[in-house]
C-alpha cells in the first residue's frame with residue numbers, strides 16, 4: 001500500500017485533518033464579504049485550510065492567485081490573469097475577459113491533463129504600468145456576480161517587486177471599492193505581512209482583518225495520525241502520535257513528513273514505538289540534507305556559532321551573558337548582527353517566546369552534526 005501521509009503539497013480529502021473551528025471562522029469572514037490577511041508559519045497548512053474552507057461558501061468560486069517568488073509587475077499580472085482563467089471556465093466569460101484585456105495580447109490554452117483553461121498574457125505588455133489596472137479589472141469582472149472569493153497566496157512576495165509601493169497602492173485603490181467581494185491575503189513571513197497590513201504608511205494599512213493559522217488541535221491531529229496508520233495496517237498509540245507531533249514542533253507539514261518516514265521505516269503489522277523515531281528522523285535528514293548543507297554553507301563561522309547556540313538553547317535570552325558565554329562570544333552587537341543575517345536567510349525568526357527555527361528538523365540536524 002502507498003504511504004498514507006502527504007507533505008510538500010496542498011492536502012484535501014482524507015489527507016486533510018479537519019480543522020472545524022478555523023474553517024468555520026474563515027467561512028464567516030467570506031460570508032460577510034470581509035477582507036482578511038491570513039498569517040502563519042510555512043507548512044502550517046494555510047493554503048490547504050483556506051482552499052477547503054472557502055470552496056462552496058455561498059456558491060463561492062475561488063479565484064486563486066499564487067504570488068510565490070514573483071519578481072516584477074509582469075509576473076504579478078500574469079499570475080492574476082492565470083487565476084482568473086482557472087476560476088471560470090465558461091467560454092463566453094473567457095472570451096469576454098480576453099477581449100477586455102486585448103492590450104495584454106492574451107492567449108488561451110487548455111491543460112492537457114484536466115482540461116482547465118489557462119489565460120497567458122504577454123510578458124512585455126504586462127510590464128507596462130497600465131497593465132495592472134487591466135488585470136485588476138479582470139478580477140473585478142470574475143467577481144461581479146457576487147459569488148467569488150479572491151485569494152492571494154504568499155502575498156508578502158509582492159514586496160519583491162521593485163516599486164511595490166506603487167503596485168500595492170494601485171491594488172488597494174481597486175480593492176477598496178469592491179465592498180462585497182471577500183479578498184483573502186495569505187502570507188508566511190510574519191514581519192513582511194505586518195509591514196503590509198499594520199504599518200500606518202502602507203497602502204494596505206487596516207484594510208483587512210488579521211487571522212492566524214497555528215498548529216492543528218493536538219487531539220484532532222493525533223486522532224488523524226492513528227487512523228492513517230490503521231488504514232495502512234500499522235498501529236500507533238495516541239501518546240506516540242502526540243510525541244510525533246511534538247518532535248516535529250507541531251508544524252503540520254513536518255508532522256506529516258515525520259509520519260511518512262515512520263511509515264517507511266516500519267513493516268505492515270508493526271506497532272510504532274519511541275525507538276522508531278530516531279530512524280524516522282534519519283530518513284528525514286537524508287531527504288533534507290542537501291538543503292540543510294546549502295543553508296549552512298552560506299553562513300560565516302560567527303553566524304553558525306550563534307545558530308548552534310540557538311539550537312541548543314532556544315529559550316535563553318540571546319543577548320544575556322549566559323548565551324554569550326555558551327557561544328563563546330563577548331560582543332552582544334556581533335550576536336545581534338549574526339541574528340539579523342540568520343533571519344534574513346529565513347533560518348530563524350523572532351517570536352514572543354524567543355527565537356524559533358523556521359524548520360525544526362533543521363534545528364535537530366544542527367544539533368546532531370554539532371557533536
Ligand SMILES: Nc1ncnc2c1ncn2[C@@H]1O[C@H](COP(=O)(O)OP(=O)(O)O)[C@@H](O)[C@H]1O
Nearest residue numbers: 006007008009017043044045046047048253256
Ligand atoms: N489540515 C491538515 N491536515 C493534515 N495535514 C495538513 C493539513 N494542512 C496542512 N497539512 C500538511 O502541511 C503541508 C503543507 O500544507 P500547506 O497548506 O501547503 O501549508 P502552508 O500554506 O501553510 O505552507 C501539507 O503538505 C500537509 O502535509
Ligand SMILES: [Mg+2]
Nearest residue numbers: 046047048153
Ligand atoms: Mg501555502
